[in-house]
Amino acid sequence: MRDFLELKDLSVNLEGNPIVKEVSLCLAEGQIGCLLGPSGCGKTTLLRAVAGFLQPIGGEVRIANCLVSDVTAVLPVEKRQVGMVFQDHALFPHLTVRNNIAFGLDSLSRKQKDRRIGQLAELLGISTHLDTYPHKLSGGQQQRVAVARAIAPSPRILLLDEPFASLDVLLREQIAREIRQVLRHEEITTLLVSHNQHEAFAMADVIGVMREGRLVQWSTAFDLYHEPATPYVADFVGEGVLLEGRIRDDRSVETCLGTLSDGSRHGFQAGASVRVLLRPDDVVLDDDSALTAEVAERLFRGANFLYSLILDNGSRVLSLVPSHHEHPVGTRIGIRIEPDHVVVFPENQVVPD
Amino acid sequence: MIPVLVIVLCTLFSIPVLTLLTSLGASSDGVWQHLVDTLLLEYISESLLLMTGVGVLVLVLGVLPAWLVTMTRFPGSRLLELALVLPLAMPAYIIAYTYTGMLDVAGPVQSLIRDTFDLSYGEYWFPPIRSLGGAITMLGLVLYPYVYLLARTAFLEQSVCVLEVSRTLGASPRRTFTRVALPLARPAIVAGLSLVLMETLADYGTVQYFGISVFTTGIFRTWFGMGSETAAAQLSMVLLLFVLTLVILEQWSRQQARYHHTSNRYSALPRARLTGWRSITALLYCGLPVLAGFIIPVVQLILWAVETWALIDTSAFFTLFFNSLKLAGLTALLGMGLALFVAYGRRLFPTRPVRSGFRILGLGYAIPGTVIAVGVLIPFAWFDNTVDGFMRDNFDIATGLLLSGTLVAVVFAYLVRFLPVALNTIDAGLGKIKTSMDDAGRSMGLRPMQILHRVHMPMLKGSLLTAALLLFVDVLKELPATLILRPFNFNTLAIRTYELANQERLAEASSSALMIVLAGILPVIILSISISRSRPGNA
Numbered sequence: 001m002r003d004f005l006e007l008k009d010l011s012v013n014l015e016g017n018p019i020v021k022e023v024s025l026c027l028a029e030g031q032i033g034c035l036l037g038p039s040g041c042g043k044t045t046l047l048r049a050v051a052g053f054l055q056p057i058g059g060e061v062r063i064a065n066c067l068v069s070d071v072t073a074v075l076p077v078e079k080r081q082v083g084m085v086f087q088d089h090a091l092f093p094h095l096t097v098r099n100n101i102a103f104g105l106d107s108l109s110r111k112q113k114d115r116r117i118g119q120l121a122e123l124l125g126i127s128t129h130l131d132t133y134p135h136k137l138s139g140g141q142q143q144r145v146a147v148a149r150a151i152a153p154s155p156r157i158l159l160l161d162e163p164f165a166s167l168d169v170l171l172r173e174q175i176a177r178e179i180r181q182v183l184r185h186e187e188i189t190t191l192l193v194s195h196n197q198h199e200a201f202a203m204a205d206v207i208g209v210m211r212e213g214r215l216v217q218w219s220t221a222f223d224l225y226h227e228p229a230t231p232y233v234a235d236f237v238g239e240g241v242l243l244e245g246r247i248r249d250d251r252s253v254e255t256c257l258g259t260l261s262d263g264s265r266h267g268f269q270a271g272a273s274v275r276v277l278l279r280p281d282d283v284v285l286d287d288d289s290a291l292t293a294e295v296a297e298r299l300f301r302g303a304n305f306l307y308s309l310i311l312d313n314g315s316r317v318l319s320l321v322p323s324h325h326e327h328p329v330g331t332r333i334g335i336r337i338e339p340d341h342v343v344v345f346p347e348n349q350v351v352p353d
Numbered sequence: 354m355i356p357v358l359v360i361v362l363c364t365l366f367s368i369p370v371l372t373l374l375t376s377l378g379a380s381s382d383g384v385w386q387h388l389v390d391t392l393l394l395e396y397i398s399e400s401l402l403l404m405t406g407v408g409v410l411v412l413v414l415g416v417l418p419a420w421l422v423t424m425t426r427f428p429g430s431r432l433l434e435l436a437l438v439l440p441l442a443m444p445a446y447i448i449a450y451t452y453t454g455m456l457d458v459a460g461p462v463q464s465l466i467r468d469t470f471d472l473s474y475g476e477y478w479f480p481p482i483r484s485l486g487g488a489i490t491m492l493g494l495v496l497y498p499y500v501y502l503l504a505r506t507a508f509l510e511q512s513v514c515v516l517e518v519s520r521t522l523g524a525s526p527r528r529t530f531t532r533v534a535l536p537l538a539r540p541a542i543v544a545g546l547s548l549v550l551m552e553t554l555a556d557y558g559t560v561q562y563f564g565i566s567v568f569t570t571g572i573f574r575t576w577f578g579m580g581s582e583t584a585a586a587q588l589s590m591v592l593l594l595f596v597l598t599l600v601i602l603e604q605w606s607r608q609q610a611r612y613h614h615t616s617n618r619y620s621a622l623p624r625a626r627l628t629g630w631r632s633i634t635a636l637l638y639c640g641l642p643v644l645a646g647f648i649i650p651v652v653q654l655i656l657w658a659v660e661t662w663a664l665i666d667t668s669a670f671f672t673l674f675f676n677s678l679k680l681a682g683l684t685a686l687l688g689m690g691l692a693l694f695v696a697y698g699r700r701l702f703p704t705r706p707v708r709s710g711f712r713i714l715g716l717g718y719a720i721p722g723t724v725i726a727v728g729v730l731i732p733f734a735w736f737d738n739t740v741d742g743f744m745r746d747n748f749d750i751a752t753g754l755l756l757s758g759t760l761v762a763v764v765f766a767y768l769v770r771f772l773p774v775a776l777n778t779i780d781a782g783l784g785k786i787k788t789s790m791d792d793a794g795r796s797m798g799l800r801p802m803q804i805l806h807r808v809h810m811p812m813l814k815g816s817l818l819t820a821a822l823l824l825f826v827d828v829l830k831e832l833p834a835t836l837i838l839r840p841f842n843f844n845t846l847a848i849r850t851y852e853l854a855n856q857e858r859l860a861e862a863s864s865s866a867l868m869i870v871l872a873g874i875l876p877v878i879i880l881s882i883s884i885s886r887s888r889p890g891n892a
Binding site: 051076078079081086088091094103150153 | 521522524525537
C-alpha cells in the first residue's frame with residue numbers, strides 16, 4: 001500500500017500563535033486515521049490545513065503523492081478533491097437532501113447523478129428522505145446526509161471534524177459503525193478528529209494522540225492502550241494508575257504488588273526508579289490470593305464494576321471486575337496482578353494535570 | 354388589569370385604520386368615481402414604477418456591499434462596514450432638495466457645464482432630476498441601508514461551515530456566494546426589500562417635490578385640492594392594500610428565514626483579503642452609495658448653511674428647534690413608556706388577546722404617515738364637533754378644537770406610526786432577560802419590585818435608551834403627518850425645510866435640514882454597532 005495522505009513536519013499558526021507543531025504522519029490508501037486529543041490541542045486546525053483552509057508556516061501536505069500545501073503555495077480547497085463533514089453537519093438548509101448530495105456532482109450527467117445519489121442514499125439508509133429539507137431530519141439522519149454529500153464526488157480524502165459530537169451518546173457508536181462500513185465499501189482514505197476515544201476506537205485503523213499541537217503517538221488503538229508511548233497517552237486513552245517501581249533486571253520490575261514482567265525488554269538500567277502503568281484489566285479478583293486490598297470506591301458499569309482499591313502501602317489501583325462480584329465499600333478483597341503488557345516510564349516523566 | 358389596558362391601547366391605536374375602513378361605505382359625492390375614471394390608474398402605475406425602480410436600485414446598492422464588507426477585507430472595508438448605513442440618517446425629501454439644488458438648471462453642475470463648453474440652456478441634454486428616475490434615485494440612495502443591514506445580518510449569521518463545505522465540494526468562492534450564501538440570505542433580503550417598498554409607498558416629501566402622481570400625493574390632492582375627505586380616506590384604503598401585501602411578504606420572509614438558520618455554532622469569519630484591482634473595485638462599489646447617499650449631500654448642506662448663515666433669523670430658528678425638540682422628546686418619552694408597558698404586559702400575561710394586541714400595535718410602521726394623518730383627523734374632528742355641539746346646546750359654551758389641530762393629534766399619530774420601533778427594541782431587550790433569572794432572583798430572596806430594580810432595569814437600560822432615541826429621530830424626520838395635523842402656525846425643522854424648499858429657497862433650508870440629518874446619525878451608528886456585536890465569535 002502506498003502512502004496516500006502524507007504530512008511532513010507540518011506547522012500551522014493561527015493569528016501568529018503556533019497551533020500545530022511539526023506533525024508528521026502517513027495514511028495508506030483506504031485507511032481510516034483519527035486524531036485524538038482534548039479540545040484546543042490543534043487537531044481541528046490540522047484538519048483544516050489538510051483541507052486547504054489554512055496555509056502552513058512549515059512542512060508540507062501531500063495527497064496521492066502530489067504536493068498540495070507548503071509554505072509557498074496552497075492548492076485552493078475546491079481543487080483538492082477533499083470531502084469534509086463538519087461537527088454541526090452544515091447541511092444547506094435551502095436545498096433538499098437530494099440537492100444537498102448533488103451539490104458537488106455538477107460534472108456528472110443527470111442520469112449518472114441520479115444513480116450516484118440513489119446508490120449513496122441506499123448505502124446510508126436515507127432513501128426515503130431524499131425530497132425533504134434538512135431541518136425536518138433528526139440528528140442521525142442529518143449526519144448520514146452530510147456524509148453522503150461529502151463522499152458523493154468520490155473525494156481523494158475524506159475529513160471528518162468531530163463528526164459524532166452532536167449526536168446523542170446512544171446513537172454515536174451505531175452511526176460510527178455504519179459509517180465505517182460505508183467508508184470501507186467506498187475505499188475512501190479518511191482522517192477524522194475526535195476527543196472521544198470510544199469514537200476513535202470504533203472508527204479508526206490508526207490513531208494519533210495530540211497534545212499542545214504535537215503528535216505524541218501514531219499507532220493502532222490496541223498499541224495506544226497497551227503500549228502508550230508516554231504517561232500522557234496512558235492517561236488520555238483508557239484508565240489506569242502509575243505505580244512506583246524499581247527495575248530488577250532487563251525484563252522485570254519490582255513493585256509493591258510483586259515482580260511484574262511480560263517477557264519483553266523494557267530498556268532501563270537495573271535499579272532505576274520507574275513508574276509502571278497498571279490498567280484496570282491487569283488487576284484480577286482472586287479470593288484465594290494472599291494479596292488483599294480495601295474497596296475505596298466502586299462504579300457500576302452494567303457488565304462490570306470498576307473498583308478503586310487501596311493497597312496496604314496506601315497506593316491506589318483500579319480493577320475491572322464482572323458485575324456478579326459485588327463487594328461493598330470498606331470490605332477487603334483478594335487480588336492478583338495479570339499484566340499482558342508491562343509499560344514502564346522513567347520516574348521523572350509524570351502525568352500532567 | 355394590565356391585559357385590559359393593553360387591549361384598550363390597541364383599540365385606541367386602531368382608530369385611524371378603522372376610520373378608513375368605515376369610509377369605504379361612505380359617499381364622496383362623485384369624487385371617488387371621478388378618481389377612478391381619471392387619476393387612480395395613474396396613481397397605481399406610477400407607484401408600481403416607483404417601487405420597481407427603487408426595488409432594483411436598493412438590491413444593487415445593498416446586497417453585494419453587504420457581502421463584501423462581511424466576508425472580505427480591503428482598504429477602508431472596516432470603515433465602510435459602518436458608513437454604508439449612514440444614508441439611513443438622510444430623509445428622502447432632504448436628499449431630494451439637495452440634489453435638486455445641485456443638479457437643476459440653475460445649479461452649480463449645469464452652470465459649470467454651460468461655462469466650460471460655452472453653451473446656453475437647451476443646447477445640451479442633462480438628465481432631469483425632477484422626474485420619476487430622479488425620485489427612484491433619491492429614494493434608492495437613502496433606503497438601500499435596509500437591505501444592506503438585513504443582508505449583512507444574514508451573512509454574519511451564516512455558519513462558516515456551510516460556506517466551507519461548498520468549497521470542499523468543488524465550488525469556487527464566487528459560486529459559493531451565488532449558490533449558497535445568496536439563497537440562504539434571500540429571505541432576509543426580501544424582508545429588507547419589503548421594508549424599503551413600504552417606505553417608498555409612505556414617502557411624501559420627495560414625490561411631492563418632484564411632482565409625481567403616486568398615492569400619497571394623490572391623497573393630499575384629493576383632500577386639500579378637491580376637498581373630499583371621504584375620497585381621500587378611500588384612496589388611503591387602496592394604498593393600505595398595497596402596504597398589506599408588503600407586510601405579508603415581509604412576515605412570510607421572516608418565517609422562511611428561520612428555516613434558513615444554519616447553525617448555533619460560530620467560528621470566526623475567515624475574511625479574504627482582496628488585493629490589486631479587486632480591492633479597488635470593491636472600494637469603489639461600496640464607497641459609491643455612501644458618497645452619493647450621504648457625503649455629497651451633507652457637504653452641500655454644510656456649504657449652503659455657511660453661505661446663508663447671515664440670513665438666519667436666530668430667534669425664529671430657535672423656536673423651530675424647540676418645537677421639534679418638544680414634539681420628538683414628548684413622543685419619545687410617551688412611546689418608551691407605552692412600549693415598556695405593552696412588552697411587559699405580554700411577558701406577564703401571554704394570553705391570546707394580549708399577544709394579538711401586541712402584534713396589531715406592531716403593524717403601525719407599515720402605515721404611511723399620510724394615511725395615519727387622514728385616519729386621525731377625521732375621527733378627532735368628529736369628536737371635537739360633537740363635544741362642541743353638545744356643550745353649546747346644553748351649556749352655551751364653545752369648546753372649539755380639543756384634539757384636532759392640537760399637539761395631541763400630532764403626537765397620537767406619531768405614536769401609532771412609530772410605537773412598533775420602540776416595541777421591537779424593548780421586546781428584544783426583555784427577551785434577553787430569561788425567566789430563570791427572575792427565578793434565581795426570587796430564590797435569593799428578592800421581592801418582585803427588587804428584581805425589577807436590580808435585575809431588569811440594569812439589563813433593559815440600553816434598550817430603553819435606544820427605543821427613545823429611535824423614536825426621537827423618527828419624529829424629527831417625519832413630514833406628511835406633521836404637515837396635516839400640526840396646530841396652525843406651529844412649525845418644526847422638517848416643516849420649515851419643506852416650506853423653504855417649495856419656495857425654491859433651497860440654500861436657506863439647509864440649516865434646518867442639517868440639524869435633522871445630524872440628529873439622525875446617532876441612532877444609525879448605534880444600530881450598526883449593535884449588529885456587528887450580535888454575532889458570537891466576531892469580536
